[in-house]
Amino acid sequence: MLIIPCPWCGARDESEFAYGGEADIVRPPAEVSDAAWAEYLYVRDNPRGKNRELWFHRDGCFQWFVLERDTATNECLSAHRIDPPGEEG
Numbered sequence: 001m002l003i004i005p006c007p008w009c010g011a012r013d014e015s016e017f018a019y020g021g022e023a024d025i026v027r028p029p030a031e032v033s034d035a036a037w038a039e040y041l042y043v044r045d046n047p048r049g050k051n052r053e054l055w056f057h058r059d060g061c062f063q064w065f066v067l068e069r070d071t072a073t074n075e076c077l078s079a080h081r082i083d084p085p086g087e088e089g
């Protein structure tokens with residue numbers, strides 16, 4: 001069982017959340033090649049160890065956040081809110 005620390009609600013069971021994939025993936029410009037676009041859509045690093053992931057609290061606050069998790073041990077290292085642009089603080 002994985003306990004995920006939602007930045008708004010606190011520690012909750014993983015069954016309340018939806019996984020959103022790797023964090024920090026940058027969308028390429030519109031004039032990119034088909035191959036580069038396909039790589040953006042489908043190719044992921046899937047590293048073993050410390051990883052930054054997007055999670056959505058589906059059965060709670062309905063917020064997206066970044067979770068730092070060790071994929072080898074399943075340990076949740078930290079969770080961070082995603083602030084709207086210009087409101088980082």
Ligand SMILES: [Zn+2]
Binds near residue numbers: 007008009010057061
């Ligand atoms: Zn929450």
